[in-house]
Amino acid sequence: xxxxxxxxxxxxxxxxxxxxxxxxxxxxxxxxxxxxxxxxxxxxxxxxxxxxxxxxxxxxxxxxxxxxxxxxxxxxxxxxxxxxxxxxxxxxxxxxxxxxxxxxxxxxxxxxxxxxxxxxxxxxxxxxxxxxxxxxxxxxxxxxxxxxxxxxxxxxxxxxxxxxxxxxxxxxxxxxxxxxxxxxxxxxxxxxxxxxxxxxxxxxxxxxxxx
Amino acid sequence: xxxxxxxxxxxxxxxxxxxxxxxxxxxxxxxxxxxxxxxxxxxxxxxxxxxxxxxxxxxxxxxxxxxxxxxxxxxxxxxxxxxxxxxxxxxxxxxxxxxxxxxxxxxxxxxxxxxxxxxxxxxxxxxxxxxxxxxxxxxxxxxxxxxxxxxxxxxxxxxxxxxxxxxxxxxxxxxxxxxxxxxxxxxxxxxxxxxxxxxxxxxxxxxxxxx
Numbered sequence: 196x197x198x199x200x201x202x203x204x205x206x207x208x209x210x211x212x213x214x215x216x217x218x219x220x221x222x223x224x225x226x227x228x229x230x231x232x233x234x235x236x237x238x239x240x241x242x243x244x245x246x247x248x249x250x251x252x253x254x255x256x257x258x259x260x261x262x263x264x265x266x267x268x269x270x271x272x273x274x275x276x277x278x279x280x281x282x283x284x285x286x287x288x289x290x291x292x293x294x295x296x297x298x299x300x301x302x303x304x305x306x307x308x309x310x311x312x313x314x315x316x317x318x319x320x321x322x323x324x325x326x327x328x329x330x331x332x333x334x335x336x337x338x339x340x341x342x343x344x345x346x347x348x349x350x351x352x353x354x355x356x357x358x359x360x361x362x363x364x365x366x367x368x369x370x371x372x373x374x375x376x377x378x379x380x381x382x383x384x385x386x387x388x389x390x391x392x393x394x395x396x397x398x399x400x401x402x403x404x405x406x
Numbered sequence: 407x408x409x410x411x412x413x414x415x416x417x418x419x420x421x422x423x424x425x426x427x428x429x430x431x432x433x434x435x436x437x438x439x440x441x442x443x444x445x446x447x448x449x450x451x452x453x454x455x456x457x458x459x460x461x462x463x464x465x466x467x468x469x470x471x472x473x474x475x476x477x478x479x480x481x482x483x484x485x486x487x488x489x490x491x492x493x494x495x496x497x498x499x500x501x502x503x504x505x506x507x508x509x510x511x512x513x514x515x516x517x518x519x520x521x522x523x524x525x526x527x528x529x530x531x532x533x534x535x536x537x538x539x540x541x542x543x544x545x546x547x548x549x550x551x552x553x554x555x556x557x558x559x560x561x562x563x564x565x566x567x568x569x570x571x572x573x574x575x576x577x578x579x580x581x582x583x584x585x586x587x588x589x590x591x592x593x594x595x596x597x598x599x600x601x602x603x604x605x606x607x608x609x610x611x612x613x614x615x616x617x
Contacts, residue, residue: 222477223435223516224434224475224476224477224516225477227475227476227477227532228476228477228483231531231532231533232530232531232532233475233526233530233532234530244477244514245480245482246480246482246483246486247482264435264438264444264475265435265438265439266433266435266436266438266439266455269456269457271456271457271458272439272457275457301513302512302513303455305435305516314529315444315526315529315530316529318525318526318527319443319444319445319526320442320443321438321442321443321444322442
């Protein structure tokens with residue numbers, strides 16, 4: 196599946212579950228051990244909590260900066276940031292998207308945050324910075340087992356990356372092995388899929404899956 | 407609770423669960439966001455998957471090097487490393503220790519690996535190195551809610567840190583707020599508690615809890 200960062204600045208929380216057993220899923224803490232890095236590069240095989248390959252990063256034109264360190268945002272995160280009332284978040288997006296498929300994720304695993312830029316400074320400090328990905332750049336992931344892949348375009352608009360990560364589309368389905376997903380940036384939009392990858396206004400569809 | 411690295415080289419996988427709701431537990435991916443670092447320092451409050459403080463690191467004489475990046479070892483890890491037959495591992499230690507308390511952890515959260523030395527090199531590469539902790543050095547954690555704390559002295563003896571992390575004690579109970587736990591190094595020992603903190607041979611008790 197190819198994930199295209201149409202406008203360049205969208206962060207995409209990504210999960211993958213073994214379709215035959217949702218209790219086996221892509222795990223960042225196991226993947227870091229497997230690949231010996233905190234940021235996967237082309238050729239790296241992300242593994243499950245049973246140490247089996249589930250997704251391989253086979254192409255990356257985005258500058259190669261992604262994150263495996265930060266949890267998916269959730270309602271508690273936005274409450275702490277001062278949000279009034281409910282705020283869309285990636286954790287609920289995962290649950291809702293899975294529910295739409297008739298599935299219940301066993302937990303919210305730490306996600307692969309595509310295009311997210313969290314450098315480790317001085318070997319310890321972490322800092323949220325704007326993505327380095329450019330408009331139209333993309334990442335291609337190859338499934339290594341039959342799996343359910345979930346994406347949530349992060350609706351974070353209250354952190355230090357404010358204004359850079361303000362879209363909130365999501366799209367979930369069984370593995371797209373050959374499909375592309377285009378992710379508009381800065382689009383506040385509803386979650387229904389759309390055949391159009393162009394920028395959206397609030398309430399319009401925001402993701403696009405090629406045949 | 408104070409965890410004393412009696413001989414200095416033992417890694418200790420550490421978990422904490424809300425005693426009133428095991429589905430809430432200390433989360434490394436949420437804690438990194440909260441503290442802005444990958445290695446907690448004195449004064450840092452580790453948080454749960456609901457972003458609430460659960461443990462605060464209040465003392466650390468070990469050199470301040472711990473790990474939040476690597477998964478607990480498990481049987482698949484040792485299989486990949488070539489282990490013949492079953493190998494003790496921290497994941498099973500957690501489950502067994504919780505079971506002894508009549509509890510079932512909802513999952514195996516990424517652990518706080520006390521004394522484990524996994525530097526991030528060049529902002530990306532991770533490498534297992536021997537602990538920097540010295541004999542008798544310790545870490546003191548303060549519980550911020552009623553919680554179940556689990557420790558597993560890591561039985562890893564097949565990785566690059568071979569010979570440095572070869573004990574396999576474990577000790578689990580409801581929060582020790584005032585207790586000390588002494589962890590012998592290089593002791594291959596059974597898992598029963600012992601009143602003696604001195605080095606152990608295989609089959610002897612390996613951990614010690616002060617009154």
